[in-house]
Amino acid sequence: xxxxxxxxxxxxxxxxxxxxxxxxxxxxxxxxxxxxxxxxxxxxxxxxxxxxxxxxxxxxxxxxxxxxxxxxxxxxxxxxxxxxxxxxxxxxxxxxxxxxxxxxxxxxxxxxxxxxxxxxxxxxxxxxxxxxxxxxxxxxxxxxxxxxxxxxxxxxxxxxxxxxxxxxxxxxxxxxxxxxxxxxxxxxxxxxxxxxxxxxxxxxxxxxxxxxxxxxxx
Amino acid sequence: xxxxxxxxxxxxxxxxxxxxxxxxxxxxxxxxxxxxxxxxxxxxxxxxxxxxxxxxxxxxxxxxxxxxxxxxxxxxxxxxxxxxxxxxxxxxxxxxxxxxxxxxxxxxxxx
Numbered sequence: 001x002x003x004x005x006x007x008x009x010x011x012x013x014x015x016x017x018x019x020x021x022x023x024x025x026x027x028x029x030x031x032x033x034x035x036x037x038x039x040x041x042x043x044x045x046x047x048x049x050x051x052x053x054x055x056x057x058x059x060x061x062x063x064x065x066x067x068x069x070x071x072x073x074x075x076x077x078x079x080x081x082x083x084x085x086x087x088x089x090x091x092x093x094x095x096x097x098x099x100x101x102x103x104x105x106x107x108x109x110x111x112x113x114x115x116x117x118x119x120x121x122x123x124x125x126x127x128x129x130x131x132x133x134x135x136x137x138x139x140x141x142x143x144x145x146x147x148x149x150x151x152x153x154x155x156x157x158x159x160x161x162x163x164x165x166x167x168x169x170x171x172x173x174x175x176x177x178x179x180x181x182x183x184x185x186x187x188x189x190x191x192x193x194x195x196x197x198x199x200x201x202x203x204x205x206x207x208x209x210x211x212x213x214x215x216x217x218x
Numbered sequence: 219x220x221x222x223x224x225x226x227x228x229x230x231x232x233x234x235x236x237x238x239x240x241x242x243x244x245x246x247x248x249x250x251x252x253x254x255x256x257x258x259x260x261x262x263x264x265x266x267x268x269x270x271x272x273x274x275x276x277x278x279x280x281x282x283x284x285x286x287x288x289x290x291x292x293x294x295x296x297x298x299x300x301x302x303x304x305x306x307x308x309x310x311x312x313x314x315x316x317x318x319x320x321x322x323x324x325x326x327x328x329x
Contacts, residue, residue, distance in 0.1 A: 023296045024270060030248045054267035062271030070278045
């Protein structure tokens with residue numbers, strides 16, 4: 001029997017019990033009807049059906065017990081057996097437990113990466129409409145995501161496919177630390193051009209840019 | 219005395235039920251009772267109430283499948299049919315039953 005059925009039985013004991021009741025009643029009624037058809041009086045027919053059936057209470061109870069508890073007993077049996085064999089073989093058990101722990105750790109790590117990289121939507125409107133433009137260097141046929149400012153300006157003005165363009169560039173720069181701050185003041189930063197829709201949190205505390213080539217440190 | 223007969227039958231109840239369902243397909247409990255009575259020439263009389271715990275147990279073990287249907291007289295009844303696992307179990311039990319009765323017969327004939 002399917003596990004889903006077993007769990008369902010456990011959660012709906014009243015239903016299981018009603019169904020058993022209905023099943024047993026059907027049997028006695030059918031026997032009574034057959035007896036009447038064979039020529040018995042209604043009373044005799046009923047009495048004979050009940051006598052042949054034996055104890056309905058016992059039948060009901062046993063059926064109910066198997067339906068609800070039988071598989072539970074099997075599980076407990078398996079668990080006890082499992083615990084005993086783990087105890088009797090500590091080396092194998094330790095290796096098994098460590099492997100499982102390692103596997104759980106690995107899956108959790110992989111999932112958290114998959115979750116942030118693949119499953120979580122990017123924090124932009126219509127993230128599936130965002131693309132990166134690459135250029136080809138004709139001299140050595142290499143793909144490059146660098147371009148010149150005039151190129152970018154041309155793309156931005158003439159595009160018919162894209163709603164808007166923005167450019168970014170990673171730079172390393174030194175920042176002067178304030179009196180309270182200590183440690184390294186070398187930071188890897190990204191300079192982003194004007195389009196506030198690319199990195200809203202980066203432009204949030206600033207007024208909207210006017211010049212398209214305005215940059216902002218993020 | 220009655221109880222004794224019943225006990226002896228109890229051990230073979232699974233076998234009888236599995237065989238009945240293997241031959242006749244889908245049946246409700248009452249149908250199984252009638253079939254066993256009729257084909258055994260009325261010699262095997264089940265205590266009918268004891269059939270149901272057995273049916274439920276065999277369903278839990280995966281030998282039978284149960285579903286509600288509508289009976290000949292238009293009432294809701296629970297129907298049982300045998301599963302592939304049940305057929306395997308039937309083959310095993312038939313084999314051990316044949317071995318047992320054969321052995322008993324040989325002992326009885328030895329004189």
